[in-house]
Amino acid sequence: xxxxxxxxxxxxxxxxxxxxxxxxxxxxxxxxxxxxxxxxxxxxxxxxxxxxxxxxxxxxxxxxxxxxxxxxxxxxxxxxxxxxxxxxxxxxxxxxxxxxxxxxxxxxxxxxxxxxxxxxxxxxx
Numbered sequence: 001x002x003x004x005x006x007x008x009x010x011x012x013x014x015x016x017x018x019x020x021x022x023x024x025x026x027x028x029x030x031x032x033x034x035x036x037x038x039x040x041x042x043x044x045x046x047x048x049x050x051x052x053x054x055x056x057x058x059x060x061x062x063x064x065x066x067x068x069x070x071x072x073x074x075x076x077x078x079x080x081x082x083x084x085x086x087x088x089x090x091x092x093x094x095x096x097x098x099x100x101x102x103x104x105x106x107x108x109x110x111x112x113x114x115x116x117x118x119x120x121x122x123x124x125x
Contacts, residue, residue: 006094007045010063011087012075018049018064020100034074038083046071046092047107049100063092066100067107 037043046068053062065072078084095103 008048008063008092008094009089010048010092011089012072012079012084013086014062015046015048015072015075015090015092016051016053016062016064017069017072018051018066018100018104020049020064020066020097020104021069022101022104030070030073030077033070034077034081037071037074038078042071042075042090044068044071046090047100047103048092048094049097050094063094064100066095066104068092 047066048063048068049066051062051064052059054060075084075088075090079086079088
């Protein structure tokens, strides 16, 4: 199976939770990640599927976050705090809906905690 990447720049306001996202998190984890994104920028793309919401004239295309919901919530928190503009866009990988669950599981499997404390990182020359 060929896995091609379609990258899109999407406004945070157009990102919504996905039923396919397998990871759960606490509010404290979101706040911690928001601080990291604020200091380092968004280091990893979100993985999204296209989702049509509403009917008739109220019909809109949104993008459901299959992998990266904690990042999405952290970005929303930064917007609420005024640290990101309301029209802020992030780079997202668009995948077909039929791949959303497998991508979410793959991104979240095999995670290990960090083994090297920040104080033991090598010094710069």
